[in-house]
Amino acid sequence: MSRFLIGIDEVGRGPLAGPVAVCAFCLKEEILEDFIKEIFGGKIRDSKKMTKKKREEIAEIVTKKKKEGLLDFKISTAEASVIDKYGINPSIKKSLEKSILGLDLDPKSVIVFLDGGLKAPDIFINQETIIKGDSSNALIATASILAKVYRDSLMVKYAQEYTQYKFEKNMGYGTKAHIDALRETGISPIHRVSYLKNL
Secondary structure, eight states: OOOEEEEEEEEOSSOSBSOEEEEEEEEEGGGHHHHHHHHHTTSOOOGGGSOHHHHHHHHHHHHHHHHTTSOEEEEEEEOHHHHHHHOHHHHHHHHHHHHHHHTOOOGGGEEEEEETTOOOOTTOOSEEEETTGGGTOHHHHHHHHHHHHHHHHHHHHHHHHSGGGOHHHHTTOOOHHHHHHHHHHOOOTTBOGGGOTTO
C-alpha cells in the first residue's frame, strides 16, 4: 500500500494588506522522485528565489496533474479582518487545519512535512517541521509555490479595486510607495489594522 506524503507552507505572514494563505500539497510516495525531476529538474528551489513566470509555470503543471488525479492540494486563506481579530498565528493555524483536513486522508497513513514553525493537528502522528523547508523539501517547496501564486493572483485582483496602493507590484507588503499611499489616502477594507499601529 502506497503512502501519501504532505507538504505544508504559508505565504503572506508579513504583508500590511491581504490574506495569509496556507497550502497543503500531497502525492503518493512512489511518484515523488519523478515529480522532483519534472518540476525542479532535480534541484529543489525556494519559491522566493524563482521568477514569477517560473512559479506560475509550476503551478499550472501541478494544477493539471491534480485534474488528472495524480496528486492533490488545498489552499485556505484568512482575510485581514480575521488576522486583526485573532492574530496571525491563530489565523495560520486555522487555515492550515482547513487545508490539511480538506485533503480527506487518513491522518495515521500520511507523513506530513511542514515549513518553519508550522504544526499540523495532533491527529497527524507522523509530522516533521523543517526549518527553511521550502528550499530543501520538494513537498514544502511546491506548497509554497502554489500558495504564493494563489495569493499573488488575489492581490492583483484587489489592485484593480484599490488602485492607489499598487498591490499588483507590492502584493500588500510595506514598500515605500505602499506606505506613502496609506498616509495619503488611509486604509482600505483589506488592510490589516493591527499591522499599521506604528505608521
